Amino acid sequence: MRTEAAWAALEGALARRVVAARAVAAAGGLDQPHADELRALVTVADTATRAHRADAENDLSRALVALPPVHEPELALQLADAGERVTLARRFYNDAVRDTRALRGDRFTRVFGLAGRAALPDYFEIAEHRRPEPVRRTAARVLLLDDADRVLLLSGTDPRAGASWWxxxxxxxxxxxxxAQAAVREVAEETGLQLAPGDLVGPIWRRTARFAFVGVDYEQTEFYFAARSGAHPGRDELDTSGRTELEHQTLTGHRWWEHDDLAEIREQVFPVELADRLTEARLALDRGEPAEVVEVR
Known part of the structure; x- marks a missing residue:
């Protein structure tokens, strides 16, 4: 029977989501309250009878949407794939239920007793909960070069994910x-170095990034300027007193990088192409103006 086959497929999709959600709860990336809640809801959904399955799955859906972003790429992919499979299987099952109920209601079917005595199947109604759209914003960044052509990079971390980068x-x-105003304000806050908008050359690069940071999804368009810092070899310290509370928590260090060292770095650096394109920033500073805004990764 088509309806029972569709239900079997839906059960398989729900079971796949239970497995993915249980793996997320066990991975260690969630704080204890979120992990405990997710484990409990997974258990309820996994053991619910058919009559109570929709309520249990709705509760699990709401909890998954409310979770912080899953930073383990493989687990995030598995959970997203499982969610899509549930959505498709539910639609397929409800289509089968609709057709079955319509056939049972047909006058010809009723008159000749072709429907049999089986109970009418019920729809499986769960909301298609989806994560909110990312926060979209524009950012201004500065390639700060000192008198020795070293570039200043900050090191940062996401406390929720444990990841770090430059x-x-x-x-x-x-x-x-x-x-330009945003760029000089941010440089002053994060480094203590004072620039004026007129000190900036650019923007020379543009980069679009999609990422999660401290539990928030962002889609960010970044514009990069180049500037001379006024710093010189031997004067590597920064004034961090202007940083926000969040910056004090997530900015973990800094370094003035030589080009050759930057090319050999094994840690994540953003933009990814920085080492290969650093010469463009130097040339823009020599000219005093950018040739064009270039898209970078």
Whole structure:
């Protein structure tokens, strides 16, 4: 019977999601309350009878949407794939239920007793919960070069994910700011180095990034300027007193990088092409203006 075959497929998709959610709860990337709640809801969904399965699966769906982003790429992919399979299987099952109920209601079927005595199948109604759209914002960043052509990078971490990386000073553009104003404000906050908008050359690069940071999904368009820092070899310290509380928690260090050392680094660096394109920043500074805005990764 088509309806029972569709139900079997839906059960398989729900079971796959239970396995993926249980793996996320066990991976160690969630805080204890979230992990405990997810384990409990997974158990309820996995053991629920058919009559109570929809309620249990709805509770699990809501919990999955409310979770912090899953930073383990393989687990995130498995969970997303399982969710899509549940959505498709539920639609297929409900289509089968609709057709079965319509056939049972047909006058010809009723008159000649072709429907048999089986109970009418019920729809499986669970909401298609999806994660909210990412926060979209524009950011301004600065390639700061000192008198020895070293470039300043900050090291950062996401406390929720345990990941770390190197990146250029900069951040989101606030209301009423243009790109240059945001760039010099962010540099002052993060490094203590004072620049004026007129010290910037660019933007020379543009980069679009999709990422999760401290539990928030972002889609960010970044514009990169180049500037001379006024710092010189032997004067590597920064003034970090202007950093926000979040920056104090997530910025873990800094370094003025020689090009050759930067080319050999094994840690994550953003933009990814920085070592290969650093000469472009130097040439833009020599010219005093960018040739064009280049897309980078």
């Amino acid at each position: 990146f250029t000073p900069g951040g989101g553009v606030e209301s009423g700011e243009d790109l």
